[in-house]
Amino acid sequence: MKKEHDNTPEQQAVLDIENENIIVSAQAGAGKTRVLVQRILQYILKEKVSLENMLIVTFTKKAANEMKDRIRKTLMEALDKEGADAVWIYTQLNNVASANIQTMHAFCLEVLQEHFDLLGRDPSFRILNEKTL
Secondary structure, three states: OOOOOOOOHHHHHHHHOOOOOOOOOOOOOOOOHHHHHHHHHHHHHOOOOOOOHHHEEEHHHHHOOOHHHHHHHHHHHHHHHOOOOOOHHHHHHHHHHOOOOEEEEHHHHHHHHHHHHHHOOOOOOOOOOOOOO
């Protein structure tokens, strides 16, 4: 019997890829956020890669916040496991708040604001929306 938290073969294939840089594209509700969080946690808990060294982008603020919440929750659960490296896990829990988990738009805006001079742009640029059009 398939449990709610079991991965589909496609989701497991993403988790099994050994390349560090991947792009996952799937329809809404396919479990992208859950699989991405599982992959992030593999890096944190098994390979000891710090959240400080990760850039994690998604398309919605909701998904970015959900990822942070799921990472935090799973790290808290990992503290209860026998043999857990509590110092490492607490360090990563502290990193969750400042982790570079954001939307693609927020990341691009950050890059533009940081490097406007290299791009020959006015540093006071702003993002257009329906109200500013």
